[in-house]
Each structure stands twice: as C-alpha cells, then as structure tokens.
Amino acid sequence: DAGVIQSPRHEVTEMGQEVTLRCKPISGHDYLFWYRQTMMRGLELLIYFNNNVPIDDSGMPEDRFSAKMPNASFSTLKIQPSEPRDSAVYFCASSLASTGAKAFFGQGTRLTVV
Amino acid sequence: AQKITQTQPGMFVQEKEAVTLDCTYDTSDPSYGLFWYKQPSSGEMIFLIYQGSYDQQNATEGRYSLNFQKARKSANLVISASQLGDSAMYFCAMRDLNTGNQFYFGTGTSLTVIP
Numbered sequence: 001d002a003g004v005i006q007s008p009r010h011e012v013t014e015m016g017q018e019v020t021l022r023c024k025p026i027s028g029h030d031y032l033f034w035y036r037q038t039m040m041r042g043l044e045l046l047i048y049f050n051n052n053v054p055i056d057d058s059g060m061p062e063d064r065f066s067a068k069m070p071n072a073s074f075s076t077l078k079i080q081p082s083e084p085r086d087s088a089v090y091f092c093a094s095s096l097a098s099t100g101a102k103a104f105f106g107q108g109t110r111l112t113v114v
Numbered sequence: 115a116q117k118i119t120q121t122q123p124g125m126f127v128q129e130k131e132a133v134t135l136d137c138t139y140d141t142s143d144p145s146y147g148l149f150w151y152k153q154p155s156s157g158e159m160i161f162l163i164y165q166g167s168y169d170q171q172n173a174t175e176g177r178y179s180l181n182f183q184k185a186r187k188s189a190n191l192v193i194s195a196s197q198l199g200d201s202a203m204y205f206c207a208m209r210d211l212n213t214g215n216q217f218y219f220g221t222g223t224s225l226t227v228i229p
Binding site for chain 2: 031033042043045048050055056089091093095097098099100101102103104105107108110
C-alpha cells in the first residue's frame, strides 16, 4: 500500500478563497483523522470519522471548516472562506480500530493564506 | 485535564549518549495504547514505538525503548546512543476506547543532538 495520500502538498491561496484538502486513507482502515499543526497551538484534532461517519467534530474551529468522507477511500477538508490564520500544516491520518493500532500519517498539506 | 503531558519543551543530548523524553497520561480506561512519534524538520510523522496497557514488558524497537510505569501513568521514551539524525520533535500519544478511540497527542519535545 502507498500509505495515506494527501493532496495538494502545498497550497497558497488568497484570503476569502475556498480551499479543499484531500485525503486517501490506507485501504481497510476504519478510522480517519484530520489534524492541524501550528507553532502556536501544536497538533490539534479537527475531526475524525469511523467507517465514514463523523464521530467528533468539536475540534473544527468555525463554520468555515467542513469535512466529508463520502466513501472509505476518500475524505475532504474544506475551508470557505479562508483566512490568514488558517495557515498551517494539515495532516490526515488513518488507522484500524484497535486501541493498539497506530495512526498512519500522510505527508501533510502546507496551507498558506495570504 | 490534559490526557497527555510532555513537560520538556526542549532537550539537548550529546551524540552517543542516552536521553529520556518524559510523557505522562491520564485515562480511566484499563485498556489503552501508548505511542511515540518522531517529526523531523522535513515534517512527516514517523511512528517509533508502541506500548499496550496490558503489556508486561517494556517495548523496545532498536535504539528506542519505552519506560512504562503503569501505576505512575508514565510512558517515557528512551533513546540510546543518540545520533545527529535523532534531532527532531517527539510526540507522545494515547488511544483509549473511553473517549471514542481517538488519538490524544502531547505538545511535543524538541530534541537536539549535539556533536
């Protein structure tokens, strides 16, 4: 398996534009997690899915953020409209269901909103 | 309350020496998993080592070992014979079923290996 695949790797956009980040989890994994990493706030869990169903989205900062998982092999994180404070690295991770199962991380998307 | 606490924002170690990175956790679930990840300056998150709550022995993976003290709720990472390539951020994480089977990450420790 190729691992967790995120796209794009880098995104530069203007304030007010819509941004869509994409993630393909490892085949067979039950859980998918979206994280945001900044120097100020560290690694924050935004939302996670179990079997394509959102379980906890309490980490989503505002209504401008939304996430979907239409099927087991694809998830999106959308920011509309984007703001400079959204600039961060966004990670997607997937795992099996066991508490002993590790999270496999994608390479991350570095988002810059100017 | 924080589920995972890493109290060392930054650590320095001499090359070839051993170093311990601290991690304490909080859970009431008897079944949980503890993980350590490394994040070099290139940004990827690299899994290092895992310890299960029911494991009797401390986990080891090459130069990495986990000093698991269940009663104290600590899961410290020990890196032996430090190498320059060990310079990175290190994150401790926990997963339990009580809180929805998500991963809780600490704030990380930045390790610098000095030649």
